[in-house]
Amino acid sequence: MRPPAFLLAVTVSATPLPALAADVAAMRDAALKDEIAWDITEGLTTEVGQRLAGTEAEARARAWAVERLKALGFTNPRIEPFDMPVWVRGEEKAEIVSPFPQKLVLTALGNSGATPAGGLTGEVAAFRTLAELEAAGDAQVRGKIVFVDHAMGPTQDGSSYGVYGVVRRQAPSAASRKGAAAIVIRSIGTDLHRNPHTGSQSWSEGAQPIPAAALSLPDAEQLKRILSRGKPVTMKLTLTPRNIGTRQSGNVIAEVPGRDPSAGMVLVGCHLDSWDLGTGAIDDATGCGIVTAAAKRMMDAGQPLRTIRVVWFGAEEVGLFGGKAYRDAHRNEKHALLAESDFGADRIYQFDSYVNRAALPVIDRLAAFLNPIGVAQGGNSARGGSDVAPLAATGVPVIALRQDGMRYFDLHHTPDDTLDKVDRDQLAQNVAAWTAMLATVANDATELGPVAPTEDE
Amino acid sequence: MRPPAFLLAVTVSATPLPALAADVAAMRDAALKDEIAWDITEGLTTEVGQRLAGTEAEARARAWAVERLKALGFTNPRIEPFDMPVWVRGEEKAEIVSPFPQKLVLTALGNSGATPAGGLTGEVAAFRTLAELEAAGDAQVRGKIVFVDHAMGPTQDGSSYGVYGVVRRQAPSAASRKGAAAIVIRSIGTDLHRNPHTGSQSWSEGAQPIPAAALSLPDAEQLKRILSRGKPVTMKLTLTPRNIGTRQSGNVIAEVPGRDPSAGMVLVGCHLDSWDLGTGAIDDATGCGIVTAAAKRMMDAGQPLRTIRVVWFGAEEVGLFGGKAYRDAHRNEKHALLAESDFGADRIYQFDSYVNRAALPVIDRLAAFLNPIGVAQGGNSARGGSDVAPLAATGVPVIALRQDGMRYFDLHHTPDDTLDKVDRDQLAQNVAAWTAMLATVANDATELGPVAPTEDE
Numbered sequence: 055m056r057p058p059a060f061l062l063a064v065t066v067s068a069t070p071l072p073a074l075a076a077d078v079a080a081m082r083d084a085a086l087k088d089e090i091a092w093d094i095t096e097g098l099t100t101e102v103g104q105r106l107a108g109t110e111a112e113a114r115a116r117a118w119a120v121e122r123l124k125a126l127g128f129t130n131p132r133i134e135p136f137d138m139p140v141w142v143r144g145e146e147k148a149e150i151v152s153p154f155p156q157k158l159v160l161t162a163l164g165n166s167g168a169t170p171a172g173g174l175t176g177e178v179a180a181f182r183t184l185a186e187l188e189a190a191g192d193a194q195v196r197g198k199i200v201f202v203d204h205a206m207g208p209t210q211d212g213s214s215y216g217v218y219g220v221v222r223r224q225a226p227s228a229a230s231r232k233g234a235a236a237i238v239i240r241s242i243g244t245d246l247h248r249n250p251h252t253g254s255q256s257w258s259e260g261a262q263p264i265p266a267a268a269l270s271l272p273d274a275e276q277l278k279r280i281l282s283r284g285k286p287v288t289m290k291l292t293l294t295p296r297n298i299g300t301r302q303s304g305n306v307i308a309e310v311p312g313r314d315p316s317a318g319m320v321l322v323g324c325h326l327d328s329w330d331l332g333t334g335a336i337d338d339a340t341g342c343g344i345v346t347a348a349a350k351r352m353m354d355a356g357q358p359l360r361t362i363r364v365v366w367f368g369a370e371e372v373g374l375f376g377g378k379a380y381r382d383a384h385r386n387e388k389h390a391l392l393a394e395s396d397f398g399a400d401r402i403y404q405f406d407s408y409v410n411r412a413a414l415p416v417i418d419r420l421a422a423f424l425n426p427i428g429v430a431q432g433g434n435s436a437r438g439g440s441d442v443a444p445l446a447a448t449g450v451p452v453i454a455l456r457q458d459g460m461r462y463f464d465l466h467h468t469p470d471d472t473l474d475k476v477d478r479d480q481l482a483q484n485v486a487a488w489t490a491m492l493a494t495v496a497n498d499a500t501e502l503g504p505v506a507p508t509e510d511e
Numbered sequence: 512m513r514p515p516a517f518l519l520a521v522t523v524s525a526t527p528l529p530a531l532a533a534d535v536a537a538m539r540d541a542a543l544k545d546e547i548a549w550d551i552t553e554g555l556t557t558e559v560g561q562r563l564a565g566t567e568a569e570a571r572a573r574a575w576a577v578e579r580l581k582a583l584g585f586t587n588p589r590i591e592p593f594d595m596p597v598w599v600r601g602e603e604k605a606e607i608v609s610p611f612p613q614k615l616v617l618t619a620l621g622n623s624g625a626t627p628a629g630g631l632t633g634e635v636a637a638f639r640t641l642a643e644l645e646a647a648g649d650a651q652v653r654g655k656i657v658f659v660d661h662a663m664g665p666t667q668d669g670s671s672y673g674v675y676g677v678v679r680r681q682a683p684s685a686a687s688r689k690g691a692a693a694i695v696i697r698s699i700g701t702d703l704h705r706n707p708h709t710g711s712q713s714w715s716e717g718a719q720p721i722p723a724a725a726l727s728l729p730d731a732e733q734l735k736r737i738l739s740r741g742k743p744v745t746m747k748l749t750l751t752p753r754n755i756g757t758r759q760s761g762n763v764i765a766e767v768p769g770r771d772p773s774a775g776m777v778l779v780g781c782h783l784d785s786w787d788l789g790t791g792a793i794d795d796a797t798g799c800g801i802v803t804a805a806a807k808r809m810m811d812a813g814q815p816l817r818t819i820r821v822v823w824f825g826a827e828e829v830g831l832f833g834g835k836a837y838r839d840a841h842r843n844e845k846h847a848l849l850a851e852s853d854f855g856a857d858r859i860y861q862f863d864s865y866v867n868r869a870a871l872p873v874i875d876r877l878a879a880f881l882n883p884i885g886v887a888q889g890g891n892s893a894r895g896g897s898d899v900a901p902l903a904a905t906g907v908p909v910i911a912l913r914q915d916g917m918r919y920f921d922l923h924h925t926p927d928d929t930l931d932k933v934d935r936d937q938l939a940q941n942v943a944a945w946t947a948m949l950a951t952v953a954n955d956a957t958e959l960g961p962v963a964p965t966e967d968e
Contacts, residue, residue, distance in 0.1 A: 096736070099733075100611065100733065100736045100737060100740075101610075101611050101737075101740070102611065102613075103611065103612075103613030103614075103733075104613060104614075111612075111613075153558075154557065154558045154559065154560065155560075155568075155571075156559075156560030156561060156568075156790070157560075157561075159926065246929075246931045246932070247704050247706065247927055248706060248789075248926040248927050248929065249704065249705060249706070271931075272927070272929040272930075272931050275929075275930070275931055276556075276557065276560075276790070276929070276930070279553070279557045279930075280557060280558075283557075283558070332705075333613070333733070468705075469616060469705040470704055470705050470729070472703075472705065472729040472732075472733070473729075473732070473733070473736075474703045474728075474729050474732055475703070
């Protein structure tokens with residue numbers, strides 16, 4: 055990079071070699087026409103498709119990723135393997151046996167137990183909320199097929215997933231502990247299409263695995279209407295998922311080497327694995343496209359001060375295995391900053407940071423670059439995206455570029471997570487924001503830490 | 512009805528007992544708050560759900576219909592049974608074997624042949640249009656799995672279904688005659704959800720049944736992208752539908768008796784059967800709700816001049832068996848007018864007629880009642896909805912109340928045809944238009960015919 059000629063923001067401190075403001079703005083604006091992120095997203099979802107963690111499909115995705123990162127000119131694309139337990143989906147059927155015989159559409163939740171091959175029939179015990187289920191006496195639940203309804207709506211920041219996601223994560227164990235034969239929940243989602251939302255859950259202490267599944271939203275509405283007639287409702291479930299033991303997954307890692315190794319790395323991440331129902335377009339091929347396109351643009355602009363490390367994490371969906379493996383393998387390396395893209399590809403509307411207060415002038419400078427593309431400055435208490443969270447929790451600075459989540463949970467973890475849902479203009483705005491972020495932070499030697507470890511570890 | 516006090520339109524002729532304009536307007540406006548149509552739609556889709564023609568589910572739907580029509584106070588609700596051949600869906604799976612292994616989502620078309628139970632594997636031969644397939648040499652097709660793509664867009668009047676529906680109706684036979692092993696088409700639809708569109712097709716002379724299915728739109732796009740890589744594409748299909756022989760279906764019929772049998776009946780129709788994937792909400796529970804609600808409102812307003820006959824036709828989807836059976840059984844009765852609702856429940860934007868020119872003043876008077884709720888007057892060359900078309904073709908007047916079709920083919924014949932897609936305000940606007948139509952036509956003795964038989968018979 056050339057030495058600075060002029061600086062945009064009056065708050066800029068005299069740090070060594072900060073990015074040239076005109077260069078950053080030009081790189082940002084050029085990225086608004088980015089096609090690299092689209093090409094990666096289109097390629098991965100077309101040539102691999104779904105890539106459930108620990109399966110042969112995820113292995114093909116890793117090979118694809120190494121090949122693509124090599125073709126883009128990244129340094130040392132490589133796989134860091136790790137082992138993990140693997141659960142795979144089987145047959146999935148549900149029907150109302152009485153009073154109104156009809157089929158329902160559902161899908162098993164991660165780690166669901168199986169019904170007998172011929173299915174399991176039981177009376178439905180309905181609860182409006184997780185709290186109602188938890189408050190119920192065992193007699194209301196024992197031997198029944200529990201149904202938990204709820205009423206998730208979309209929020210821009212995705213926070214409703216935190217609120218309602220507990221139904222998926224905790225209701226199966228709660229039902230199991232009370233002796234339920236099985237559980238079906240209303241999908242954790244915000245659409246009205248007959249594409250159920252899967253997702254991870256794990257059995258808590260004392261909870262034996264039982265069949266656990268999510269009804270599509272229209273099917274949950276239908277079951278609620280059927281129950282409203284006041285007659286006992288009998289349901290038959292056939293779910294035959296199984297655990298297939300320990301398999302290999304892995305993280306795919308590559309770099310744009312920086313001029314000053316002592317300045318620490320900027321890690322930009324995404325996750326390579328997907329759930330098995332869709333093709334993992336918005337979750338999270340776009341994330342890999344966005345961070346890789348931004349890093350490639352940095353590579354092409356000349357050697358950055360700091361090394362940029364791109365990590366396509368494995369096995370995020372099923373338990374953050376990749377993020378934890380990365381933390382364990384790399385926690386002693388100097389990471390200047392962590393950032394992950396894992397919330398689709400709709401436009402970034404805000405960014406937050408978690409840096410030492412002394413480094414806030416860098417964040418202010420970044421804000422001046424992001425504001426022209428519609429990104430507001432948020433606060434300084436960001437936590438990392440899911441895969442970088444384990445390392446971030448040890449006390450590493452973070453920047454979070456927040457994407458509009460209003461339609462994310464229409465698609466998330468469903469068969470409908472396919473390429474056609476990606477808006478190319480919004481995808482490019484993401485790349486522009488990430489490029490501006492890297493051009494600001496990777497060319498500025500200001501220490502962003504230390505920051506206090508967070509409770510997440 | 513009381514005698515007329517004043518008349519809205521100057522074109523009104525001095526027919527016996529035409530409807531009182533103020534009464535018609537009041538009935539129309541009261542119907543804008545209609546709940547009868549919603550209750551029928553909600554009840555039928557919840558308490559029966561899918562009701563494939565000729566199956567036990569359609570029989571339950573007939574029993575439900577008789578019960579509901581009786582509860583609403585209609586005269587002589589009854590079933591007129593007829594026999595028909597029945598085809599039922601089996602297992603449905605598809606996957607790309609190479610070069611990029613992944614599952615695809617599809618559904619069999621009506622009368623599809625079956626693959627072996629273990630599936631059928633073949634190379635894909637792709638054609639952009641039906642015309643391309645028809646122009647292809649047999650060698651390009653023989654032993655292959657044919658894929659026909661196309662590019663249907665939505666139109667307000669649904670006319671694109673006519674243009675692109677030929678792919679579904681004709682491509683399977685064309686592929687079969689050229690020796691194809693199977694055929695998959697892009698669903699005849701306008702959405703981008705992973706819910707394929709089924710629909711009827713029948714094998715033309717010389718075409719042996721082969722497996723025939725429709726890919727969801729995102730899956731068709733995916734297959735197109737996979738093909739664009741230029742490598743041979745191998746697909747495996749497993750489809751096990753079967754013909755189960757002759758079964759009973761039936762039409763459900765009831766009346767609001769009129770004061771003057773010699774004036775002929777006004778028949779308002781819909782179809783009771785549905786495809787088996789959704790719950791048949793917009794196709795066509797809403798149609799039954801709309802026409803029945805309008806007829807009930809007429810019943811409650813006092814005895815009409817003409818008898819209003821409500822017909823919930825059976826077995827429409829799979830070949831108009833109900834419409835043809837009705838024509839054969841009732842062609843010698845005097846039908847003053849035929850009208851059917853079978854295009855969802857979005858708002859009516861226009862109406863067309865097919866009446867004798869001497870009766871056009873009645874149509875003009877109706878226009879004056881419909882205009883205030885956003886319905887424009889169209890032309891006088893309407894044809895009947897599908898079930899009334901066979902009788903209409905013998906030379907019976909028709910009114911067509913046209914619904915907005917912009918989102919109809921997002922849902923039509925898919926698992927997504929469920930109650931949540933019905934807009935209650937637009938549904939009530941439909942009832943208001945139908946009520947105004949009945950209040951105008953059923954209380955006016957003007958002969959609407961004779962009209963010339965049409966070529967459709």
